[in-house]
Amino acid sequence: MADSHEIKAARRDLGRRLAQLRKAAGHTQHSFARLVQYGRSSVANTETGHQYLDRAFWTRSDTILQERRAQRRLRPRLLVSSGWPPGLRASNQKIYAGTARHP
Incomplete structure (x- = not known):
């Protein structure tokens, strides 16, 4: 199980990656917020x-970023496995591993 320091670091890394992808797609925080509701x-x-927002936020974010990338054709479309984009998947796995409830 991940400790709280690892979880915080994973959340920061995940957030940085989101910011990079959002900016690369040409969105401000304001315009992106409207799109993800x-x-x-x-x-x-x-x-x-x-x-740390819920899975709905990350699913919407992934959809929007994929659409924008496909429109701009800057690079290949993100491949999604288990509902998470590759750049975000590892960080999310650390976060969920640290917060999972075990019976």
């Missing part, structure tokens, strides 16, 4: 690792 401050706090 969350507040701008939620996007900002998630990108800095201060807030």
Whole structure:
């Protein structure tokens, strides 16, 4: 099981990756927030690792970023396995491993 320091570090890494992908897609935090149907401050706090949003946020984010990449044809479309984009999957696995409840 991951300790709280590892979880915080994974959340920061995940947030940084989201910010990189969002910027590469040409979105501001404000425009991206409207698309994912969350507040701008939620996007900002998630990108800095201060807030961790639910799976719906990450699913919407992945969909939007995939669509934008396909439109711009900058690089290959993200491959999604188990519901997470490759760049975000490892960080999410660390986070969920640390928060999973065991009977």
